[in-house]
């Protein structure tokens with residue numbers, strides 16, 4: 001029973017320490033705000049969110065769709081994690097961007113909102129022997145998270161397609177506003193036609209679980225005023241008045257506080273955090289939900305003494321629970337580009353080079369939400385192995401990967417035999433999907449302007465058409481671990497990019513595919529020569545060499561607290577609870593065991609919705625079991641009956 005009446009309104013920083021809340025959410029990002037918002041719908045529980053960043057919803061660079069990419073220019077809004085030198089990428093230290101602020105990465109991301117292939121979600125269920133984590137059973141949570149605005153006549157005429165059955169339209173339930181831009185570049189349509197000519201089907205909806213196609217991706221845009229809808233816009237701003245929801249900004253969590261261990265599972269009783277380096281704690285009566293992102297969450301667990309004892313001791317943290325796969329199984333998408341000179345007259349380059357033109361376009365946006373800044377231009381296509389490789393090349397690559405399967409699983413698992421089995425299981429599923437042409441190793445998307453590794457001052461001042469080529473199904477696995485007990489220190493982030501030869505071959509194949517697209521009709525009508533990689537890169541070996549010197553993170557990092565069985569090296573079970581703990585769950589990108597072929601954010605909202613549902617069911621169950629004895633059997637019966645009925649209704 002709750003004993004104190006909480007009267008603090010959301011977003012107020014508490015002046016006193018040792019407040020007590022039922023649920024404490026660590027990280028007010030994409031999944032964290034979804035969980036906190038859903039849990040606090042129940043006025044009988046109290047929820048607190050501790051977020052390291054602040055409210056940035058009022059920044060133009062955040063809310064204007066055409067300014068995507070500007071968010072990372074604010075060092076206050078970006079953790080900008082540096083990787084350790086990447087051995088397969090000429091020893092370069094790459095930057096993994098991650099949002100810091102209410103909304104987390106949804107605040108600074110590119111707002112692209114498709115979903116991955118059905119088979120990829122099914123793989124999570126397969127790995128975990130749990131059919132509740134499969135596409136069919138997760139689709140209701142995807143739909144619940146969104147409030148979809150169908151394309152208007154102009155957007156439809158510009159090529160936007162959608163399938164009604166795939167989306168959420170419930171105005172009282174849906175939260176993330178999903179819609180389409182108000183401006184479409186002509187070259188995007190030319191590119192879609194070129195891709196169709198190369199065999200990509202026209203997609204009826206890139207969120208329908210069958211994204212091996214080409215189309216216009218939905219965006220996290222509020223169609224009513226053409227602004228970004230972040231997790232803060234979706235799950236917090238409309239509910240900021242809730243008196244049972246506390247959101248503390250500028251609060252960096254330093255650790256979870258555990259009850260004195262008397263055997264059995266570890267119980268969290270509080271969370272320690274720093275505001276302006278001032279140390280406070282908040283007590284937890286029910287559960288801690290860890291939502292600090294795929295790099296932030298393993299860091300907090302390790303700072304709290306949960307992880308590989310060797311790694312914790314080296315960092316100067318006293319081990320409390322030896323759970324050696326915390327921070328392992330880490331993987332990320334890899335970004336690359338091909339770009340061409342173009343003689344089309346209107347590109348995003350003009351915005352960068354002509355400030356009076358840019359000012360005029362911004363005025364159009366401010367006046368009536370039109371112009372180039374009302375666009376978040378993303379026509380995209382997802383490629384299957386048959387789009388990238390010849391049959392013999394593919395058979396060869398698969399055969400080699402199968403022969404070396406255990407060698408790579410061992411190499412990637414940091415001496416942990418359970419995780420070796422887990423990574424081997426993931427690779428088997430991935431290779432089966434490759435064989436069935438159901439793996440989706442690459443995203444191809446058209447950029448109406450320059451996209452590439454060369455800074456504006458170092459490239460010709462002309463107009464460009466670019467294709468982003470993103471490696472979507474990496475077999476490489478790395479790790480992220482703390483190196484210091486200082487909560488402000490960055491961890492050692494090692495995505496181990498390109499550690500598997502199939503990853504390298506797929507990305508090189510993607511550049512070849514991008515070249516074919518740039519020169520295929522009708523896109524060839526605006527093509528006036530290649531800039532990058534450059535015509536001198538005339539063999540796979542030369543493309544590969546160039547890529548090693550330029551590829552970047554796609555900022556879709558996942559897997560560091562993977563949902564897998566314990567004997568496969570998992571960190572959380574299918575109720576998202578950390579093995580060996582009584583009341584700590586993880587809800588964010590960390591739990592995704594198996595990379596998906598999509599931008600991640602729609603999946604992470606789904607995880608937030610599912611987590612809230614699991615937590616709510618657990619509370620109801622535990623309250624029933626703790627009620628007076630004579631009532632319990634009856635209530636339990638009704639509870640299970642109710643759940644059965646609910647499942648049946650779904």
Ligand SMILES: Cc1cc2nc3c(=O)[nH]c(=O)nc-3n(C[C@H](O)[C@H](O)[C@H](O)COP(=O)(O)OP(=O)(O)OC[C@H]3O[C@@H](n4cnc5c(N)ncnc54)[C@H](O)[C@@H]3O)c2cc1C
Pocket residue numbers: 026027028029030031032050051052053072097098099100101102103104105106108109110111112113114251252253254291292293294296297300554555556557587588589590598599600601602604
């Ligand atoms: C530049 C960029 C572009 C992207 N583009 C797209 C896109 O177009 N479409 C798409 O689908 N995905 C995109 N992504 C990826 C997607 O946005 C992320 O995968 C997703 O938002 C991650 O959600 P999360 O809940 O796991 O973590 P986050 O949303 O990152 O939330 C983690 C939160 O925890 C906080 N935190 C971390 N450590 C602590 C601590 N110790 N104490 C307190 N708080 C802490 C962080 O400040 C943050 O607010 C992009 C990402 C980036 C960075």
Ligand SMILES: *[C@@H]1O[C@H](CO)[C@@H](O)[C@H](O)[C@H]1NC(C)=O
Pocket residue numbers: 083084085093492
């Ligand atoms: C790259 O990272 C390593 C540590 O991971 C660091 O020692 C080195 O200085 C970094 N190099 C650059 C150029 O930043």
Ligand SMILES: *[C@@H]1O[C@H](CO)[C@@H](O)[C@H](O)[C@H]1NC(C)=O
Pocket residue numbers: 129
């Ligand atoms: C998978 O789950 C089913 C039903 O829940 C169970 O009968 C079966 O034994 C499980 N299989 C494995 C390998 O755990």
Ligand SMILES: *[C@@H]1O[C@H](CO)[C@@H](O)[C@H](O)[C@H]1NC(C)=O
Pocket residue numbers: 153156157
């Ligand atoms: C949308 O556009 C397509 C093709 O241009 C057209 O066939 C269809 O009728 C349009 N739908 C609506 C609702 O306008």
Ligand SMILES: *[C@@H]1O[C@H](CO)[C@@H](O)[C@H](O)[C@H]1NC(C)=O
Pocket residue numbers: 170171172173
């Ligand atoms: C919309 O969601 C609310 C709240 O969950 C629910 O009560 C209602 O039945 C839903 N409406 C429809 C049309 O599904």
Ligand SMILES: *[C@@H]1O[C@H](CO)[C@@H](O)[C@H](O)[C@H]1NC(C)=O
Pocket residue numbers: 186345346
């Ligand atoms: C885009 O294409 C349309 C139709 O072909 C044409 O009318 C328009 O002028 C083009 N816009 C630009 C900026 O080239």
Ligand SMILES: *[C@@H]1O[C@H](CO)[C@@H](O)[C@H](O)[C@H]1NC(C)=O
Pocket residue numbers: 063222224225227237
């Ligand atoms: C857009 O609309 C939302 C919802 O009504 C509102 O909260 C937000 O402030 C608006 N943003 C701008 C920039 O007008």
Ligand SMILES: *[C@@H]1O[C@H](CO)[C@@H](O)[C@H](O)[C@H]1NC(C)=O
Pocket residue numbers: 013053054249250
């Ligand atoms: C959080 O920190 C920022 C930057 O230091 C500051 O501008 C803001 O006022 C702080 N917000 C709160 C609620 O303390």
Ligand SMILES: *[C@@H]1O[C@H](CO)[C@@H](O)[C@H](O)[C@H]1NC(C)=O
Pocket residue numbers: 254272274279280487
């Ligand atoms: C916060 O205070 C507690 C109790 O004094 C102390 O044990 C802990 O180390 C402090 N944490 C930090 C990050 O300073």
Ligand SMILES: *[C@@H]1O[C@H](CO)[C@@H](O)[C@H](O)[C@H]1NC(C)=O
Pocket residue numbers: 308309310311324325414415416
């Ligand atoms: C723990 O980490 C060390 C150092 O990285 C590693 O050698 C060891 O194999 C790990 N142990 C387990 C069980 O994963």
Ligand SMILES: *[C@@H]1O[C@H](CO)[C@@H](O)[C@H](O)[C@H]1NC(C)=O
Pocket residue numbers: 344345346347350461462463
């Ligand atoms: C790029 O396009 C703009 C028109 O939008 C034009 O003024 C400029 O000359 C073009 N640049 C080159 C180098 O062709």
Ligand SMILES: *[C@@H]1O[C@H](CO)[C@@H](O)[C@H](O)[C@H]1NC(C)=O
Pocket residue numbers: 343344524525526527528
């Ligand atoms: C652009 O260049 C191509 C040749 O590469 C030419 O066929 C086409 O007419 C040119 N278009 C314009 C608008 O100049």
Ligand SMILES: *[C@@H]1O[C@H](CO)[C@@H](O)[C@H](O)[C@H]1NC(C)=O
Pocket residue numbers: 324416417418566567568
């Ligand atoms: C491996 O998994 C087994 C079974 O779940 C567990 O008992 C054991 O502690 C795990 N070993 C390591 C090194 O994590």
